[in-house]
Amino acid sequence: xxxxxxxxxxxxxxxTPDQKFSLSELKGxxxxxxxxxxxxxxxxxxxxxxxxxxxxxxxxxxxxxxxxSVDGKWCHAAFREARNLHxxxxxxxxxxxxxAKKYGVYNDKEGRSERALxxxxxxxxxxxxxxxxxxxxxxxxxxxxxxxxxxxxNSHGQIKTSG
Amino acid sequence: xxxxKPPVSSQDHIQGNPRSxxxxxxxxDFQCPHCGAAYPIVKQIQKKFKSQLAFIFRHFPLSEAHPYxxxxxxxxxxxxxxxxxxxxxxxxxxxxxxxxxETLILLAQSLKLDMKVFQKDMKNPRLLEKVEADFxxxxxxxxxxxxxxxxxxxxxxxxxxxxxxSEAIDYFISQxxxxxx
Numbered sequence: 539x540x541x542x543x544x545x546x547x548x549x550x551x552x553x554t555p556d557q558k559f560s561l562s563e564l565k566g567x568x569x570x571x572x573x574x575x576x577x578x579x580x581x582x583x584x585x586x587x588x589x590x591x592x593x594x595x596x597x598x599x600x601x602x603x604x605x606x607s608v609d610g611k612w613c614h615a616a617f618r619e620a621r622n623l624h625x626x627x628x629x630x631x632x633x634x635x636x637x638a639k640k641y642g643v644y645n646d647k648e649g650r651s652e653r654a655l656x657x658x659x660x661x662x663x664x665x666x667x668x669x670x671x672x673x674x675x676x677x678x679x680x681x682x683x684x685x686x687x688x689x690x691x692n693s694h695g696q697i698k699t700s701g
Numbered sequence: 702x703x704x705x706k707p708p709v710s711s712q713d714h715i716q717g718n719p720r721s722x723x724x725x726x727x728x729x730d731f732q733c734p735h736c737g738a739a740y741p742i743v744k745q746i747q748k749k750f751k752s753q754l755a756f757i758f759r760h761f762p763l764s765e766a767h768p769y770x771x772x773x774x775x776x777x778x779x780x781x782x783x784x785x786x787x788x789x790x791x792x793x794x795x796x797x798x799x800x801x802x803e804t805l806i807l808l809a810q811s812l813k814l815d816m817k818v819f820q821k822d823m824k825n826p827r828l829l830e831k832v833e834a835d836f837x838x839x840x841x842x843x844x845x846x847x848x849x850x851x852x853x854x855x856x857x858x859x860x861x862x863x864x865x866x867s868e869a870i871d872y873f874i875s876q877x878x879x880x881x882x
Binding site for chain 1: 703764841843844845858
């Protein structure tokens with residue numbers, strides 16, 4: 539798994555059946571990458587449904603969340619519609635798991651990514667990462683702590699340069 | 702381990718004495734079937750532990766998944782303004798399968814609430830803010846789904862069946878006895 543304080547590897551993946559999405563499009567924003575094993579896990583405890591409720595909280599930190607799994611673009615489209623998800627799900631489908639591999643969170647044996655979180659700052663540097671036991675939904679508290687840390691460090695940095 | 706933030710205070714809906722040996726907090730969603738399943742279990746747990754246990758309910762409506770979760774939470778807060786939070790809480794879970802705006806109004810009527818005040822409160826942004834504040838506290842406390850339980854401030858990651866909850870609470874009571882002795 540990639541550690542912190544290094545540049546996050548770039549990627550281009552399908553966000554919808556007819557749209558590609560590049561990580562570089564989010565330069566200037568903090569980014570949450572949520573790798574997860576598969577669409578269609580049980581409803582109420584579901585990690586993506588929780589993040590779906592969190593726009594306002596992520597928005598406060600100028601952050602956008604991207605979900606990534608090896609499911610195909612049509613599968614993601616059906617999943618987003620069924621769960622009323624408002625954020626982007628990326629299909630790490632062909633070559634299968636290539637992005638998960640770059641981030642060191644691919645499980646070869648199961649043929650899917652692990653449940654892992656990365657928080658990148660507005661310059662694309664990984665500032666926090668977390669590998670969750672695959673059966674446990676990691677919630678959002680770690681993400682919020684990381685975003686808070688990034689925001690505080692940035693404002694300290696500004697004070698230094700202006701002083 | 703995830704900790705309850707902020708700790709239980711007088712802002713919370715509490716059954717029992719908050720200084721009881723065990724304080725059980727639930728983050729729940731009125732439309733979540735798992736919370737519906739947990740509802741009678743919590744009742745049993747309260748019956749078993751009586752005054753040794755205080756129970757707190759905080760709102761965690763997953764509004765995108767459950768269209769009536771948030772308005773039900775506001776309805777419970779509106780009932781709370783007339784001193785009947787727990788009565789409304791119970792009625793909503795007991796009628797979860799037919800949850801709708803009409804149902805909420807019927808439930809409020811059955812509690813003999815002042816309906817004029819209730820209807821006005823349902824649109825009161827302060828009540829929604831209270832629900833959202835609960836939600837936010839849940840997020841920072843590490844709630845990852847509903848229901849999520851906290852026992853004496855620490856997240857309980859076991860299953861919410863009667864035996865598991867009961868066993869965990871027994872443990873905290875025995876610890877309490879040790880610390881006192």
